[in-house]
Amino acid sequence: MSATAETVDQVKDLTADKYKYGFSTEIEMEFAPKGLNEDIVRFISAKKEEPEWMLEWRLKAFRHWQTMEAPNWAKVGYPEIDYQDIYYYAAPKQAGDGPKSLDEVDPELLKTYEKLGIPLKEQELLAGVVAVDAVFDSVSVATTYKAKLTEMGVIFCSISEAVREYPELVKKYLGSVVPYSDNYFATLNCAVFTDGSFVYVPKGLRCPMELSTYFRINAENTGQFERTLIIADEGAYVSYLEGCTAPQRDENQLHAAVVELVTLDNAEIKYSTVQNWYPGDENGKGGIYNFVTKRGACRGANSKISWTQVETGSAITWKYPSCILQGDNSVGEFYSVAITNNAQQADTGTKMIHLGKNTRSTIISKGISAGKADNTYRGLVKVMPKAEGARNFTQCDSLLIGDRCGAHTVPYIESRNPSARVEHEATTSKISDDQLFYCMQRGLSAEDAVGVIVNGFCKEVMKNLPMEFAVEAQKLIGISLEGSVG
């Protein structure tokens, strides 16, 4: 058997057993009744003790959502979702009122996060490297290092808390990047979002800690609708990490998040995601539907937003982290690795909208497709008439492993300024037999060789991840492809 064919078989061998985050936590939960209507929206708002304006916004979104149709332009297929068969609110009983001090968090929850490799006890962390907000189903259960961050003027808390404690900031920025009517899933999120993180970094501060949110879907038949809002005020900098897992279940679960980023003059946000939701089994049974709207607005001059994502999980991934480059000389970046195996489908990419002068964007996308999976890059680079001197460079590379999978590249390039320069390049290839043999001649097993070569293929993206994340992501790539590496 040829080494390639063997690799393909090993890839095929990957079963859901390899998903090591597939356990579920036994904990007493509080649910809202199943289904979606105005009462549920009101219920969620009441649970969160929200002010009237927030409820009104949610209801406006909900009413608009009822007039919308689910988008069908992405290259993904799935049965129609019954939005009445989902719980929109599920919270561990004790945590219902939002995050408490760490001492009060249910030990069952602490154990869960420990098992996931996310220590919530501050003393267990390397001194102050990462602050974590842990979101369990619909609520934030803990946020670490709050006191230390508060001292510096950084607000890092759950979005529910922010609505209550910092209404002016929330009012000003929530929905300002992704409006309530933006798209089907984002609008649904506006109506029923339950929790998520809020970050505000004050003027001139370089946040010395990585901030991180760890999302966990646990309860059955539950959708997770989190909302994240990050604001970097003038001259501020923050690096934010996001990780996600879910138990292994036979039915599909919906995750429809919205993330909004705002950078003012000279500010920078670096947003990194390692998405490892349960992908479903080898036949495509179960797994998360990951329909996410992520968008950043570079409002200020010389500001920068950088998205890095490693997408290995989910049955379906539908996300396009985007940058609206309004400020002159602002910079948008998108670095992506998307791996699909078995029956996974990913349709992901970015939008770079150049509005300001001398705005620059870089897109590096690496898609790896194995098994029967489909992997699509879909991106838009748009240069508006005033974006004098705008620059974009896009590189999309696809790697196919096996002959039953698909790799697709769908870039849209629209330029309305003659001084703008847009360059797009894309390639499709497979792992060559020569490379595999070379690695094996040096003693690497076939699956290790594939792991090494694929990690090399993804190098340009991986180097943008913060160190701790990069190691984790590298392992994930191995696991996603072989099940035996790492």
Next chain:
Amino acid sequence: MPDGLVKAIPFEDLIAAARARSQDGWRADLNDQAKARYHVAGWPHARTESWKYTNLNALAGSDFTLAEGGAATGAAVPEDAILAIDAPRIVLVNGVLDPALSNLDALPGGVVLTRLAEAGESDRAVMASLLSEESSTDGLPLAALNAATLSDALILDIATGAVPETAVHVISVGAGENKAFAPRLLIRAGEDSFADVIESHVGGGAEVYFSNSVTQVTVAKGARLGHYRLQNEALGAFHVALTTAEVAEGAVYDNFVLSLGARLARNEIRGEITGARVEYRINGAYMASGTRHLDNTTFIDHAAAGSRSREVYKGVLADASRGVFQGKILVRQDAQQTDGYQMNRAMLMSDRAEIDSKPELEIYADDVRCSHGATVGELEEDHLFYLQARGIDRDTARRLLVSAYIDEAIDEIHSEPVREAMKQRAGDWLAQNLSGDGA
């Protein structure tokens, strides 16, 4: 058929007029079948992905009457608009063959011309199947409209093994204000034949007309066909063209389209590679000024293993013109060892010009080499300065550089005389549009 699709579909009157003219029962049947396909496909709307960047409202909102063809119009061939090439001519006026303007007697050996209007029983079945052949996810409504409104169709057969002494030049002349017509050409290159067919689409005086053309090409095993097209319609005309090409094992298809004219033009090429060792080449250039809208949409279907496709398109957009490039390469599961390359480069010459580019790869085979690229930019200031520093004035320098830029695409053409003739027309465009202060 759902009612919603029938509503608001334009040009029903053209279809009715064509139907009234069809004396033979079998031609009337063809009209009716095409009309049904047109209704099912529906008129392209803003959310039809393949028409995303080309809005047909202005076309749909215009009033046209079905053109009378032939000598009755008294039209002449505009010599300074067509491709200047020494080859026998087949001239269509408003989609109908005009024998007086043509040199049918001079057609080279190995080339046989058949007209739908004079088709015998045996040809009819072939015609009927060809006329209803096009298919795509969006139903190709304009091709169906072509079949529902055509007055004539020509079959150009190149015999097996034939190597005609000269190329054949098919010239479509639009004549008569506010007329609509539907040229239809079938080119069948027989096994191991080696021929060039050239199409010039031009206006013969009238300013506003609607040419809705379809050219269907089959290239049999081992054949080599050069198929070159100049779109140089009157500046107020609408030009919508579909070319389909089916290319068999070991064949070479060398296509090039230069788009210069029309108010709105769509050049759509859909190719299917059905065998191994095919060289499938579709290249082109588009040069627009004023408020022209030039759309190039191509689809390459690698349905068999071991073939190559190559596509290079280059555009120059001046004034408030708009260019569109949509190119898709599909590599099916069994099309292993496919080698596909696609490149679109566009240059904006003005701050009111716009380019929309969508190069697309859809790949289901793993042992392939496919790459595509797209660039958008303007003339390099360094290059301009270099030429100026050598004493060349700025306008001349611009023309030289743009000309060199476009030539890179034209140089893809296999036939040398066609290459030179294309460069001549591209040069005319540059002289007319890039003099004075240009931008």
Next chain:
Amino acid sequence: MSLLKIENLHATIDDKEILKGINLEMGPGEIHAIMGPNGSGKSTLSYVLAGRDGYEVTEGSVTFKGKDLLELEADERANEGIFLAFQYPVEIPGVAGMTFLRESYNAKLRHHGEPEADAMQFLKMVRAKAKTLNMNDDMLKRPVNVGFSGGEKKRNEILQMAVLEPSLAILDETDSGLDIDALKLVSEGVNALRNEGRSMLIITHYQRLLNHIQPDFVHVLAHGKIQRSGGKELALELEANGYADFAEEAA
């Protein structure tokens, strides 16, 4: 006991027989050169020994350290101590040379049930070896062979050999594409790795490499068979007379 024993080895590629009954025995520490004209099957022999896909052994046996070599996968053979210095080393984009070496080194340790190497000590060891081959840190950081000149690629092969310490090194046309300085450097690297326990099989078309690496035995391979064997004087004879003597014997 012999280290490697090849008996009546027949091998085909795409159903075409290339090796037509090779017999060869190598003891520990011995250096054998295989010389032959183009198309004689030299590279095929190296690939068959290393276990490359697409080469089918139709007859005969290969015993390495008392084991049936043909039963093993390519990586298992490598970990048992067979090293092939490639004629055309491939590029692996994105994978740093140092990372690649560490992966290979640890694979071998794991294979022998030993704990993985300490990262710092490994780094020091590789740097020291690289230095003797005139390779700087930058070359170790760069992706494997990407953007390397012909000479750099060959030096990189020798460095990998130095780190992985094989018991049988097969050098496939290692001199091809090298100028005289690079050839000297590479030869010195190879000579430094000579010891009692390490055998080498040097595959070459020309005698010039053998001026720098002195073989114990020379074999002439032509038409898929070893036609003659002798000492290093045989190489000189070939240099003088060429391979014309073997041209007639086509099967």
